Amino acid sequence: MFEKIAKILAEYKGIDVSEVTMESSFADLGVDSLDAVELVMNLEDELGVTIEMNNQVQTVAELVKLVEESK
């Protein structure tokens, strides 16, 4: 799941996928709270899941966990 999310995230931010790690925080990647919503919408479209977004998600690890719980 991490790989899929990292790819979508990298595409969204226009950065290299190698820059995205499990430990990356959204702040490190330049993802603000409005970006995070856009990102979640993209993830829903591409992964066919419904994600209950909350404001507590701040890192890639937390996002992966949220998506896995949403399946």
Added chain:
Amino acid sequence: MIQSVICERLGIEYPVFQGGMAWIADASLAAAVSEGGGLGIISAMNAGPDYLKEQIRQVRERTGKPFGVNIMLMSPHADEVAKVVEEEKVPVVTTGAGLPSKYMKSWVAAGIQVVPVVPSTAIARMVERMGAAAVIAEGGESGGHVGELTTMCLVPQVADAVKIPVLAAGGIADGRGMAAALMLGAVGVQMGTRFLVADECTVHENYKQKILRAKDIDTFTTGKRLGHPVRSLKSPFSRAFFEKEYDSSVSNEELEKMGGGALRLAAVEGDEKNGCFMAGQIAAMVKKKQPAAEIIREVCQEAEILLKGAGKWVK
């Protein structure tokens, strides 16, 4: 007469919402707006469930028409007031200051028409998926907590992004603003600042006078450093806050603490020195006190005349 899909959906006469202004939008104003044919909205603000229940009771006592409650999602009592609107079967709920995801399913299942305030197309799409009845695209011209995009840019983009009805907010206080909003793709408007000076609005008289005296350049935003900018009238408090914001020796915690309670001081005490008088950029165009019903009629009649005459631009 200006009418749109949102009137049918919510059972209101005019497509005009009254903004859910904290410390300002209480039962008195909300009931007057709803009775006047618009959608009056009670602000649940940071208060607990008992306050909201009492406000809802008072609105129901004064009008049998549909009304709404605005839930501020950052409120420490958000979970409790979210339950109150279900128990009380409030017809419409608007939300602000965050994502309503946590409550949407339950509200929609309870038959509530949920109309979140959105600052971006992605959030509009997200709440549409979760069953929102409509969205309010609010530009940064508005008062209080504001987003980055302006109404002129946000409304058409949100209208393109979702299939549900879009209302425009931010910078609208007369028929010109309403007509323009409809041309941008909105099916109605939400106004805050104009209703603040309504006769039925119980806000402190000093607050009303400050709005009535405001000039075009009299509002600005503070709090960008904290990530949630607020538009208010320039005042001793807001200028001092602005200075501290650019003082690196002042911590974010100190800054947050300084802002706490300042809106209450303005709205309830009318404290011109220590109060934060939140207002939209349009405050300068708000020139007279009137009954809420008259405001609604005036804005809609003016928009109607303008839209009927719009053919003059097409040769």
